[in-house]
Amino acid sequence: MDEVGRGALAGPVSVGVVVVRLDTPTAPAGLKDSKLLPPATREALAPRVRRWAHTFAVGHAGPEEIDEFGILPALRLAGLRALAECGVVPDVVLLDGNHDWLTPPVSSAQLTLDLDVAARPQPRWPEVSIPPVRTRIKADMTCSSVAGASVLAKVERDARMVALADEVPEYGWAINKGYAAPEHRAALLRHGPCGHHRRSWRLLGEDPAQATMATERRPGMGHDGSVKVRLT
Template sequence: MSTAPTLRVERSMLRDGVTHLGAVDEVGRGALCGPVSIGIVVISAATRTAPQGVRDSKLLTPEAREALAPKVRRWAVDSAVGHALASEIDEVGIMAAMRLAGQRALGALDVRPDALLLDGNHNYLTPPVQEGLFGEVSAMVDEVEVPPVTTMIKADMKCAAVAAASILAKTSRDALMVALHEEYPDYAWADNKGYSAPAHIAALERLGPSAYHRRSWSLPGTSPVLALES
């Protein structure tokens, strides 16, 4: 059993001059198809302890995630999930697409955080100074100013608000993949959610990529050239 995450880090940041803290996590970065999704949960100094059972979404059963998601939304000051589509990932690359999804999540918030706690060691949310692919993202969304970002490795395991954000991102993305399964049932997305699973790979070998696959990637069972041209 893993140690339950706490709000220790978040409360420390809130005592250090932050009024509303946004906890951020991503889901779907390593999938073969479908969107990459960014969840944000906003808390304040008045926010109580996270709902019982909150963990990194990867450690929870689908049933536990679905039961916790509405509790997380009621518990948080505000929350949102943003998505970047597979076609957008192909257009600008996965890191820029994660920034795009983050921009959409920030833009959907009613309560804007004045600081962000981001799972991982790379700040993909803050626009880089140089132009390039990230400049293309600016043309794809009404940009929202990104507050100061603190990155933390394994924040989704240690920080309850980040774990809560992971639950919202995961349940939102899973629902999208289940809906897409109705259109392309052969890939078994209702079960594998677009990740590399035997039934998914077998369908790729048999049918090639769908409109929702990340065609710029080296998809199992296909060649990059075929994936781009099909």
């Protein structure tokens, strides 16, 4: 499993899942972390990943859910929706990164990302069995199923943001996909937020998930304006 959209200012957070079996054939050539692939390459790979996988799904949690529950519960909600849609219970889930955001309860380390999560209402969680979870830093670079999940989630979320750009074209989401690009921030200054923004976030500064983290910034930023961080 892998997530996209966690650091965006608008739109959903999305989680992809790709299930493979021992007899699943070799992964499609060129499959790797979606952030390292041009959009056209991601879109060409997505149908190949769907044909390759035993089963797959993408789950979403919208900005209103992020505002109501917090980013970590919304991330888990999207992941559980993806698992429920798969229709199978995998033997194990491999997550990209170094902390488990899928398994309840949220750990004390994770709570530092969203300090007021305990005071918020809880989502109505999908009724789905959660397999044992393993985490691996850079799993999207070393595991084809995680890379496939990243590609499917990125392609589906990008398509949603392009569709929303037709509704509110002033924010440039067809290009920036809701991330904190300069033109997006400039549009926020001119027009203010719309209903698809995460209104509980500091839209013209650090978002709560990043502002409350003890982080180590890795060299470089994603082409979409995101920054990968890890807990210290």
